Amino acid sequence: MSDELQPSVKADGRVDLDFDSKLARTLTEILPSPKDVPSSSSPPPRNWHIPLNIVIQVVGSRGDVQPFIALGNELQKHGHRVRLATHDVFEEFVRDSGLEFYPIGGDPAELMAYMVKNPGLIPSMKSLRQGDIQRKRAMVAEMLDGCWRSCIEPDSFSQTPFVAEAIIANPPSFAHIHCAQALGIPLHLMFTMPWSSTRAFPHPLANLKYSNLDPERANWFSYGLVEFLTWQGLGDTINKWRSSLDLQPVPLSEGPSLAETLQIPFTYCWSPALVPKPADWSSHIDICGFFFREPPAYTPPPDLDAFLAAGPPPVYIGFGSIVIDNPQRMNDILVQAVRAAGVRAIISRGWSKLEGPPSEDVFYLGDCPHEWLFQRVSVVVHHGGAGTTACGLLNAKPTVIVPFFGDQPFWGNMVAAAHAGPVPIPHQALDVDILAKAITVCLTDEAATAACIIAEKMKSESGVRAAVSAFHANLPIEAMQCEILPNRPAAWRIKAGSQKRKIRLSKLAAELLVQNSCFDRQAIKLHETNRFRIENRRWGPLTGSNSAAIGTLADMADATIGVVSKPYEEFKGTTEGLTSRAGTSTSSSILSKSTSSSDKSAGSSKTRDPFRTAEAMATQSGRSLGKVATTAVRGTIVDIPMAFAEGMHNLPRLYGDEVKDHGEISGWKSGLKVAGETFVGDLTDGISGLVVQPYKGAKEEGVLGLAKGVGKGVAGLVTKPVSAGLALLVYPRQGIYASLRTASHQKTRNTITKSTIFEGEWLAKTDHQVDMATLTTKYHDLVDCTT
Known part of the structure; x- marks a missing residue:
């Protein structure tokens, strides 16, 4: 990005975005402006009856993983087979919760240490000199590959075959959209911080500077610019990995906004009592409440039990998975602040291994469930992870947040806005006096009352149940349903009958029908339940x-x-x-x-x-x-002519006219179809627009609208026939190229096919609930209906 935009990082990791710069002003004029979203509720709840193979992809700390364990357990209650794909170190944590586990690589401790040193999107010179950036990029590449394998490889523990039929992911896992595109399956994103453009508040990682720009527009543009900076750092790594999946590279102009452009369903797992849903988020975006797991059984060790019983409820202090540069200095500050405030404290050692000599007023704690512990303390002091924040507020505990990076400053500000704690204290600014005063604020009646009010609202919510309901509501049930075994997800399609209607078949149904010689295996093709169309x-x-x-x-x-x-x-x-x-x-x-x-x-x-x-x-x-x-040949014959033709087709948008979507060109047949339909449509619109546009304008805006309509009609008469002619020349060529590329990039498709067959064979051996006579009768009835 040009220096004119002046992206720099503050001590709290937020990125400075100067909207007064010349480049920024130009971008805000060119980029799509915020649009009014019609008032619409989320899709209605649905009684889901098709058990799916669901992979949940999560990158982050233990606090990031834990909410998705709660989600996975809730999904299991609906009959789904759930695999949680995350870092190797969390295998025991995941498996002990009753979920399948798949290791994607990556070291969360190293990732946390990097984020503490580089809390924003722009790395420090120290990290550049030490080679941290290349190590992070290598780690991201490893995790991308691990996420893909988590979709198609058997369980490493039981060797049970697995091919994902839906993906749930947090955005930092990065692989989600690309895995879903390769498999042709639904994707649902879930996260603990705002990731969707809104006018209500800026991106949590952005610190905005502007004088003339409308604040709501600045908030809106902050999301796109933060995503652009992220894609600048990782786009080439992602595109290199996409090529290994036989996917075409994502253009620089499209990469940062893929989730919004494709309208991927998004569920935010925080309480609307803290942050209500913005009015400009459409129906595919939900806020459902925090994800809480069932409290684990826990018996405290005798020394912890004795410390709790020895005096008034202590203050809890812990920074979880944060890896601090100087843990001894941090520990000294914590101990002195506790004594200055005149309270007792439990200090969690965490990944930074905070430690000190035994004393009557400070107890150093290892691993302990927050659900149990937070019922027995007076105040919680922590880094501001969404899960820890939620657990503290659910237990009505006033909260001091010491943020390090990511969404932590966001949650600190939300707690302060609700009067359940003081303003967040950036970890660089933490000292004895500031922390002691913050703890004293949390011990007031005002903070206790505010925390109790939030807790009462949160107790009426059920985040995981609401999230599962939102997940089901956004699934394309018709495309996902096997036409022979309606309680099974479709994985294959076969053209049957004289009219060659496509019949959707599940893995089990297809395998049993093949074994019963109803058709050859070569007759079935992979069925995409959700197709992703990424265009430049x-x-x-x-x-x-x-x-x-x-x-x-x-x-x-x-x-x-x-x-x-x-x-x-x-x-x-x-x-x-x-x-x-x-x-x-x-x-x-x-x-x-x-x-x-x-x-x-x-x-x-x-x-x-x-x-x-x-x-x-x-x-x-x-x-x-x-x-x-x-x-050179592809650019001259295909890419540049295609870009010119698409630009001419879309040109009427620049003067306020509507442009019809001509559909996807995926092969030579669709290329011919799009060429013909675009030729007829653009030519007809160009000629008829001389009459239609003035009439529409006059009806909507009177004389002024009539004048605008005449202008649009004349412009359309010039541009649309040219677009029509170009369509006949360019789109068939693009279709031929798409066919040739598909034919020469079949490795990933073949891998998915083999994995799907493997799971079908396993199901045929282990599932004995299907009656073969009934199955074949239903199939032949469907074939007869298509004849």
Whole structure:
């Protein structure tokens, strides 16, 4: 982003966005403005009867994972098979809760340490010098791959096959939309902080500066700009991973706003008693309440029990999964502040391992359920994680929040606004006097009363039940239902009867019908229950074609660099591989009782074949050179003409006219269809607009509207016939390219097919509730109906 926007990071991790800069003012004129959303309620509750394979993808700390365990347990009550995919260190935590677990990699302790050092979106120079950025990007790449495998691989514990039929995720997992697109299944996002554009309040990570811009517009634009900064840092990593899934790259202009553009259902798990739903959030966005799990059984150790009984309720202080740079300094501040306030305290050691000498007024605590402990303390002091904040308020405890990053300042401000605690204290500003005064504020009657009022409202909510209801309400039930076994989700489709109607089949139904020789396995195709259409939207013919040309040149430059860099990477990889294999061979020769022939084999593995290495290097160079040529041809024949045609088709939007969506071009057939329909539609609209537009304008705005209508009609007569002609030239070409690309990128599709067949075979062996005679009769009845 240009320096004119001046994104910088404050001590609390919030990003400065200067809307008075020239670039920012230009962007706010170009970018879509906030739209009025018609008053609409959420989809009505639905009695769901189809058990699904659901994978929940979560990146973050234990506090981020715990709410989704509660959600998973509630989903299980509806018959769903639930897999929670998160960091490896949480395996025991997840499995002990009765959920399946899948490891996605990533070290949450390292992630937390990075976030404490870099609480905002822009990394510090210290992190740049220490190589933290590359490590974080490598970790994100690892987690993206882990999230994908969590959708299609068997359970690592039981080896039970699993192919996801729906995804629930928190936004920082990043893989969610892309996994759902590859599988063609529904996605539902859930989070503890605002992530959807609204005029009601700014993005929690944004610190806005403006003088002339309307505050509501500034709030709205803050979401897009924060997302843009995020995509700038990770977009190339995500697109590289998408290519491994045979998905096309997401354009820079679309990546930051994918969830909003695709209108992905979004449920926010906080209490509306703290933050009500903004009026400009449409029906696919819900606020359902905090997620609380069933309180675990817990027996306190004798020393904790004795400390609680030895005096008045203590103050709880803990920072959970936060990894603090200087834990000793933090511990000294906490102990001195407790004594200055004249209270007793329980200090949670947490991931920072806070510790000190035993004393009568301070008790150091290991792992302990907050649900049990917070009933027995007077005040809670913590980092402001959503789960910890919710648990404290549910138990009517006044709260001091010491935020480090992320949504923590947001929750600190919400608690302060509700008068249940003081304004949040950034951890960099924390000292003995400030903390002692904050604890004293929480011990007042005013804070206790405010906390009790919030607690009473929260007790009437059931966040997990409301979230499950919202999840069910947003599922496309008709597309997901097997037509033979209606209580099973559809995974396959087959064209049957003389009219070749597509029949939806579940994994079990399809496998049993194949085994019963009703049709060959090759006759069935994967069924997408939810299709994602990611387009590179063009504003006009010039901007569109220029953008496509720049993209083509950038890809060609990247491929040209690869002519030299790829052979070097091949040589480097071969050298490292030889070193690795040499070490492995040496270990093998020590551990095995093989003959001298094994030693020869081990010795030969250490020898690099220069001819094979040179051949591999030449191959990599040739591939890059070929990519230069293919990129140039594709850009000239397909991408740039397509961008110009799309820009011309969308041009009427710039002068207030409506533009019809021509649909997706996914192959040569749809290319021909879109070309024909666009030609007829644009040509007809261009001619009829001379009459229709003035009539509509006069009806809506009188004489002024008539004048506007005449202008729109004349403009349409010029632009729309040109768009119609371009459609005949460009869209069939795009359809042919789409068909060729699909035919040459089948690896992921084949992997999904094999995994789905594998699960179907397993179901056929283990599920004995289906009567074969009834099943085949229903199938033949459906076939007969289509004839």
